[in-house]
Amino acid sequence: MELFSYFRSTAAYRVRIALGLKDLEHDIVPVNLVSGEQRSEDYLSRNPQGLVPALALDSGETLGQSTAILEWLEEAHPYPSLYPQELLEKAKHRALCQHIACDIHPLNNLRVLRYLGDTLKLEKTQVDAWYAHWIQRGFTAIEKTIGGFDDAYSLGQNPGMIEAFLIPQVFNAYRFNVDLSLFPNIVAMDKRCQTLPAFAKAHPSRQSDTPQEERS
């Protein structure tokens, strides 16, 4: 498989984590979002939406949308599962993932922030306030859920889809200097995950397209 990815893309970061948790072999194909490679004819022929991630399967098909890709990975490669097995718990797990994917990320992704600044001419402080507002509102609800876990991770001793969605969003919040002091459970979850190989390998500072100054 080939994952079309950009080091800083939170949606691509989700898929990198899941591929690592399932230990699935893949190559990363960097798509430079700053120079506009996502709008090249070649990339649009794979993913007409012009967004990363996209996953090219061994069959020759290409999938777009990180949630669809993650669901495909889970169904095509069920072990280890990234969801709880019990039906209601699974639905709750999915609800938290959708909270991030549908109600936080779309309000705060790069093209929205650029529209606020470049087209609507908002000041940088106003754009930053917009970003922080939606993160803090979303994280307030997530903090409670994470605090209710009995164990270290959403699946007990193992991380699952929740962590694959949450950790990239935390990375992004740090990148925009959002104060996370009100979310100790989320911060602690992030620290725990960073010690695991699947998360360490997927981190934006360790990708082949990470610029030298952002490597760690």
Ligand SMILES: N[C@@H](CCC(=O)N[C@@H](CS)C(=O)NCC(=O)O)C(=O)O
């Ligand atoms: N809902 C999509 C969101 C994908 C998305 O917004 N990707 C961003 C990077 S995180 C992107 O490719 N932006 C490029 C652009 O807006 O031109 C998903 O989950 O895959």
